[in-house]
Amino acid sequence: MEFHHVPVLLKETLELLAVKPDGIYVDCTLGGGGHSEAILKKLEAKGLLIGIDQDKDAINATSQRLAVYGSKFKAVHANYSQLARILAAHDVRGIDGVLFDLGVSSYQLDAGERGFSYMHDAPLDMRMDRSRNTSAKELVNCLSEEELARVIWEYGEERWAKRIAQFIIQKRKQAPIETTGQLVEVIKAAIPAGARREGPHPAKRTFQALRIAVNQELEVLKNTIEQAVHFLHPGGRIAIITFHSLEDRIVKEIFRKLARGCTCPPGFPVCVCGKEPVIDILTKKPVVASPLELKVNPRARSAKLRAAVKR
Known part of the structure; x- marks a missing residue:
């Protein structure tokens, strides 16, 4: 591209x-x-x-x-x-x-394989510098529920941060969350249907938060x-x-x-x-x-x- x-x-x-x-x-x-x-x-x-x-x-x-x-x-x-x-x-x-x-x-958004976009199913990456060790996949699968909620709230200003963090923890107990598509599904499940109908894409704030955290x-x-x-x-x-x-x-x-x-x-x-x-x-x-x-x-x-x- x-x-x-x-x-x-x-x-x-x-x-x-x-x-x-x-x-x-x-x-x-x-x-x-x-x-x-x-x-x-x-x-x-x-x-x-x-x-x-x-x-x-x-x-x-x-x-x-x-x-x-x-x-x-x-x-x-x-x-x-x-x-x-x-x-x-x-x-x-x-x-x-x-x-x-x-x-x-x-x-970076249009190159789906970079994992920045919630519109493409791709490996959960989001590193601007791909020589960095920590990707979004590590954060999603390794942070505690409290840390995940903090990151999503602080960097994404997402009102459903605690609930999204809870759903991520539940999902990753079954198997690691490895793709953007899997994460989007978890976020959609966590946010009540009424809230999903208003405003931007339900995953927008969480993806922003993870990207900011990954790249500091x-x-x-x-x-x-x-x-x-x-x-x-x-x-x-x-x-x-x-x-x-x-x-x-x-x-x-x-x-x-x-x-x-x-x-x-x-x-x-x-x-x-x-x-x-x-x-x-x-x-x-x-x-x-x-x-x-x-x-x-x-x-x-x-x-x-x-x-x-x-x-």
């Missing part, structure tokens, strides 16, 4: 990044390279874009497609949590912009945003596209903290911590897809874009 990617909120992202022709940019989630290619088109010979992805399929396919940009483009197979090491390896001390387009890519997505995001801001030159910009409320909340809170600076308790008459604001937030409210974009790319409906500029 071709690694094709329709970039979400492309025009808005480029405007907020304000790409400089000779700038150095990092796309922390290269994927199919849609955003990266748009940035590369704006770069002149001295410009550089480093594309990072933990999915080897993405790196291989997109490296070939973007090879026409020559030395302006470098692809790195790694998790973006390794940003500091990656920049050091390329002798880069500061950058002009950084982009995160989070979540699962269209290719939220922990990695929390630990990397401030690191990325640290490497920005003054006037450099950070843009982050999220696809669910958990990610968006993390981005909003970290941006607010970096824009506030002072961490003294509200009752203090004067600041004693001495912390200065690091960024100015460019998006008071998140940018969302236009009705026109939603017609062309329905997967953009849950996308939210936030951006900031370094002081």
Whole structure:
């Protein structure tokens, strides 16, 4: 399958990044390279874009497609949590912009064998980096009922988390749950019929939760945003596209903290911590897809874009 990617909120992202022709940019989630290619088109010979992805399929396919940009483009197979090491390896001390387009890519969803989608019956995998030891199959078959319920509730915000966890435990006592199809059937059995008739696919939230847990997505995001801001030159910009409320909340809170600076308790008459604001937030409210974009790319409906500029 071709690694094709329709970039979400492309025009808005480029405007907020304000790409400089000779700038150095990092796309922390290269994927199919849609955003990266748009940035590369704006770069002149001295410009550089480093594309990072933990999915080897993405790196291989997109490296070939973007090879026409020559030395302006470098692809790195790694998790973006390794940003500091990656920049050091390329002798880069500061950058002009950084982009995160989070979540699962269209290719990963459409490649049924990767186990990300509840619409395809496939091995229960969900690893973005297939060299990882732990897949969704291990979590589903090895976590305790309490841990399963916690993961499904915390990462999926699924109101039926406890019941789904109970049904998973009952099912796996008979035989291991090995495929996405088997898991979907368990989830459908666990959620009462009335609740299944409303809202999205009954397995959507549980699959999201397992994917986040397998890839440790939220922990990695929390630990990397401030690191990325640290490497920005003054006037450099950070843009982050999220696809669910958990990610968006993390981005909003970290941006607010970096824009506030002072961490003294509200009752203090004067600041004693001495912390200065690091960024100015460019998006008071998140940018969302236009009705026109939603017609062309329905997967953009849950996308939210936030951006900031370094002081």
